[in-house]
Amino acid sequence: MSQQIKVAVDAMGGDNAPGIIVKGVTDALREREDLAVILTGRKEEIEAALKGYSYPKDRLSIQDAREVIEMSEPPVNAIRKKKDSSIVVAMKLVRDKQADAFVSAGSSGAILVGGQSIIGRIRGIRRPPFAALMPTRKGVSLLLDSGANVDVRSEHLHQFARIGAIYMRDVIGIKNPSVGLINIGAEEEKGNALVKETFPLLREDKTLNFTGSVEARDVPEGGTDVLVADGFAGNIVLKMYEGVATALLGAVKEGMMSSLRSKIGALLVKPALKGVLSTYDATAYGGAPMLGLNALVVKMHGSAKDREVKNAMFQCMDFVKADISDKIRKVIETDPTDDRE
Amino acid sequence: MSQQIKVAVDAMGGDNAPGIIVKGVTDALREREDLAVILTGRKEEIEAALKGYSYPKDRLSIQDAREVIEMSEPPVNAIRKKKDSSIVVAMKLVRDKQADAFVSAGSSGAILVGGQSIIGRIRGIRRPPFAALMPTRKGVSLLLDSGANVDVRSEHLHQFARIGAIYMRDVIGIKNPSVGLINIGAEEEKGNALVKETFPLLREDKTLNFTGSVEARDVPEGGTDVLVADGFAGNIVLKMYEGVATALLGAVKEGMMSSLRSKIGALLVKPALKGVLSTYDATAYGGAPMLGLNALVVKMHGSAKDREVKNAMFQCMDFVKADISDKIRKVIETDPTDDRE
Numbered sequence: 001m002s003q004q005i006k007v008a009v010d011a012m013g014g015d016n017a018p019g020i021i022v023k024g025v026t027d028a029l030r031e032r033e034d035l036a037v038i039l040t041g042r043k044e045e046i047e048a049a050l051k052g053y054s055y056p057k058d059r060l061s062i063q064d065a066r067e068v069i070e071m072s073e074p075p076v077n078a079i080r081k082k083k084d085s086s087i088v089v090a091m092k093l094v095r096d097k098q099a100d101a102f103v104s105a106g107s108s109g110a111i112l113v114g115g116q117s118i119i120g121r122i123r124g125i126r127r128p129p130f131a132a133l134m135p136t137r138k139g140v141s142l143l144l145d146s147g148a149n150v151d152v153r154s155e156h157l158h159q160f161a162r163i164g165a166i167y168m169r170d171v172i173g174i175k176n177p178s179v180g181l182i183n184i185g186a187e188e189e190k191g192n193a194l195v196k197e198t199f200p201l202l203r204e205d206k207t208l209n210f211t212g213s214v215e216a217r218d219v220p221e222g223g224t225d226v227l228v229a230d231g232f233a234g235n236i237v238l239k240m241y242e243g244v245a246t247a248l249l250g251a252v253k254e255g256m257m258s259s260l261r262s263k264i265g266a267l268l269v270k271p272a273l274k275g276v277l278s279t280y281d282a283t284a285y286g287g288a289p290m291l292g293l294n295a296l297v298v299k300m301h302g303s304a305k306d307r308e309v310k311n312a313m314f315q316c317m318d319f320v321k322a323d324i325s326d327k328i329r330k331v332i333e334t335d336p337t338d339d340r341e
Numbered sequence: 342m343s344q345q346i347k348v349a350v351d352a353m354g355g356d357n358a359p360g361i362i363v364k365g366v367t368d369a370l371r372e373r374e375d376l377a378v379i380l381t382g383r384k385e386e387i388e389a390a391l392k393g394y395s396y397p398k399d400r401l402s403i404q405d406a407r408e409v410i411e412m413s414e415p416p417v418n419a420i421r422k423k424k425d426s427s428i429v430v431a432m433k434l435v436r437d438k439q440a441d442a443f444v445s446a447g448s449s450g451a452i453l454v455g456g457q458s459i460i461g462r463i464r465g466i467r468r469p470p471f472a473a474l475m476p477t478r479k480g481v482s483l484l485l486d487s488g489a490n491v492d493v494r495s496e497h498l499h500q501f502a503r504i505g506a507i508y509m510r511d512v513i514g515i516k517n518p519s520v521g522l523i524n525i526g527a528e529e530e531k532g533n534a535l536v537k538e539t540f541p542l543l544r545e546d547k548t549l550n551f552t553g554s555v556e557a558r559d560v561p562e563g564g565t566d567v568l569v570a571d572g573f574a575g576n577i578v579l580k581m582y583e584g585v586a587t588a589l590l591g592a593v594k595e596g597m598m599s600s601l602r603s604k605i606g607a608l609l610v611k612p613a614l615k616g617v618l619s620t621y622d623a624t625a626y627g628g629a630p631m632l633g634l635n636a637l638v639v640k641m642h643g644s645a646k647d648r649e650v651k652n653a654m655f656q657c658m659d660f661v662k663a664d665i666s667d668k669i670r671k672v673i674e675t676d677p678t679d680d681r682e
Contacts, residue, residue, distance in 0.1 A: 074530075137588060147525060150533035184488060184576040189415070192491040192573040216577040217584030232533040233577055235525040236557040240581035243558030247478060248589050248621065255610065255617035262613035268606025269597050276596035280589065 004034050004059075005317045008090035008099035009309075011041035011049075012068045013106025014302050018042075018049045021105065024309020026055040035313060038099055040065045041086040065089035068106075071302065075109030079117060087111065091118040094295045101296040101316035103287070105304045112148050115290050115297045122325060124332035127156045128292035129231065130299060131164060132238050133172075133285035136222025142168050143182075143219075143227045146288055147235035154197035157181075157228050161202055161210070163291045163328055164226035170322040171315070176209050177225035182233055183213035194230060202228070207331075216240075220280075245280060286311030289319065292328060296320065345375050345400075346658045349431035349440035350650075352382035352390075353409045354447025355643050359383075359390045362446065365650020367396040376654060379440055381406045382427040406430035412643065416450030420458060428452065432459040435636045442657035444628070444650075446641040453489050456631050456638045463666060465673035468497045469633035470572065471640060472505060473579050474513075474626035477563025483509050484523075484560075484568040487629055488576035495538035498522075498569050502543055502551070504632045504669055505567035511663040512656070517550050518566035523574055524554035535571060543569070548672075557581075561621075586621060627652030630660065633669060637661065 009025055011018040018041060025037050036059040039046050043064040050060075067085035069078040082088060087106055091114045093099040102119070104111055108130075121128055129145035144160045145152070161179050168177035181198060183191045188199055190213065202210040214224050216237060229237060256266035286308050287300035296319045298312045350366055352359040359382060366378050377400040380387050384405040391401075408426035410419045423429060428447055432455045434440040443460070445452055449471075462469055470486030485501045486493070502520050509518035522539060524532045529540055531554065543551040555565050557578060570578060597607035627649050628641035637660045639653045 184573055216580035220585050220588035232525055233574060236574055236577050237581055239557035240578055241585055244561050244582055244585035245589055247561035248586055251617045252593060255614040258613045262610045265606040265609025269603045272599045272603035273596040276592045
């Protein structure tokens with residue numbers, strides 16, 4: 001049997017916890033024999049949710065944690081004070097090497113703070129970014145930073161580019177991934193001060209396949225493997241993508257249901273639409289990895305459904321098997337611009 | 342007869358010039374008797390394009406201009422050197438009060454530079470923003486700055502808020518317009534340094550109906566009349582909106598055309614879809630006004646069609662009739678934070 005990967009999963013995080021988390025986890029366990037999961041959270045609630053699912057008992061365990069960090073809580077305080085929360089307990093399992101990766105649909109802030117303070121940054125990594133896998137017409141792009149670090153400098157963006165390229169090459173399997181800089185025009189002279197400073201750093205880094213600026217309007221079309229932005233701009237890209245898609249597909253659905261005639265039409269177009277639109281399904285990728293930590297941390301959508309939970313498990317397995325943290329460590333150690341701040 | 346509004350229109354700007362510009366202009370002239378237009382550009386090309394359209398000859402004139410500023414030209418140089426370009430000639434007509442407003446689908450950079458250097462800023466206005474009217478499910482939001490000023494300070498954003506509120510009240514007719522700050526979370530403590538500095542300025546300005554942060558994902562839903570952002574973030578919001586909408590509607594169309602069955606369905610749903618999706622039609626508003634100048638400047642999409650051109654004319658008329666430049670002037674004169682930099 002191949003190497004078993006153990007994932008610590010926050011069973012209490014997200015809008016649909018623990019029910020949907022448990023469903024996704026048991027689905028994943030049934031599909032992959034080399035996966036083991038430790039669910040953290042209120043034992044009796046998790047056990048109740050597990051009823052009705054079949055799963056291999058020897059690969060699923062529960063670590064009781066009585067507290068839950070709420071979405072609205074100030075994260076630094078929450079991580080410090082709620083030592084018995086599902087997030088802190090799970091992260092400590094990763095820190096203590098009882099688990100290889102951590103997955104949660106809970107508070108982004110708490111995951112961010114806990115990731116850095118409990119699991120810890122790889123030496124040389126300045127600002128661990130959230131990296132969002134975004135479906136596009138041509139495949140998938142990795143956007144980083146998608147929201148972890150809002151005020152950054154050009155050397156941070158440069159690091160995001162290098163980390164992102166490793167991820168796309170070794171987890172997603174893209175040879176020589178192209179790297180683009182999110183900008184408001186295609187030309188080098190466009191952009192704010194941060195982008196203008198970053199552009200030459202990326203262009204001159206011979207380890208990167210830098211292809212220039214990428215305008216926001218071209219993001220859904222795709223074609224660039226790694227998209228680099230500060231966490232503020234990156235989060236706007238990600239949230240606009242999700243918001244516009246939700247609004248428009250909602251409008252299409254609403255239109256189709258508005259008359260008998262259109263309802264009949266909807267039945268006829270539905271199978272064809274489903275195929276095309278599944279291209280843009282974000283849940284296929286299982287959440288946003290936070291990169292540059294000593295182990296993988298994956299933040300799922302608060303509204304994650306079981307499919308996203310299952311795919312987050314698979315993402316963890318690919319990540320650990322490809323030994324990405326070690327690859328990032330090696331690349332950063334040889335970073336000539338590294339000032340070990 | 343009511344006051345006649347004279348609009349100087351760059352006949353050479355945009356992907357479809359001069360044909361589509363001329364079509365939109367003649368449509369507008371036929372619909373509104375109180376509109377007059379001066380087209381600037383190569384006379385013989387404009388005359389050729391005008392053939393086949395009926396229009397009131399006494400309200401349409403051509404001002405010959407032999408040069409065209411290309412999209413890729415560095416704007417400062419272009420404005421300085423191409424004195425006989427359609428943009429410069431038209432802007433001078435506005436500066437010399439031979440026209441009340443300027444409309445172009447040409448180079449944003451040239452419009453921005455020319456607007457400031459030829460038409461001039463209202464005294465006290467620090468950074469004239471582009472203001473984009475964005476269709477939403479609940480109506481329309483004005484996003485500013487949508488791309489003119491990429492590196493700004495909190496007092497600039499504060500001015501954008503005040504200018505935007507005047508526009509929405511007096512041109513669009515919304516009583517006590519709500520003002521929101523584009524952010525990456527709904528809470529006050531979220532955001533980058535610029536947003537955190539701006540938040541209290543907006544909250545404490547009693548002339549504004551400030552309703553807090555607006556997350557990018559909620560933009561398409563609408564509900565906030567004025568959306569404030571720096572030009573970099575604002576441009577990303579706008580371009581993501583357009584890019585995602587184009588990609589998804591393209592995918593829907595593609596899906597519908599993929600089989601005989603779905604084609605029949607498409608025929609049945611089409612009328613219903615059309616109604617719902619027209620809600621999101623950006624051309625209804627006729628381009629982005631650049632606010633804070635001595636006269637109105639409207640930047641249309643490079644790909645503007647005749648409907649957008651026509652509506653840009655109507656936007657100019659509403660703007661001039663409501664005397665917005667004067668209203669902005671008065672509000673800015675009483676701005677307590679104004680340091681007349």
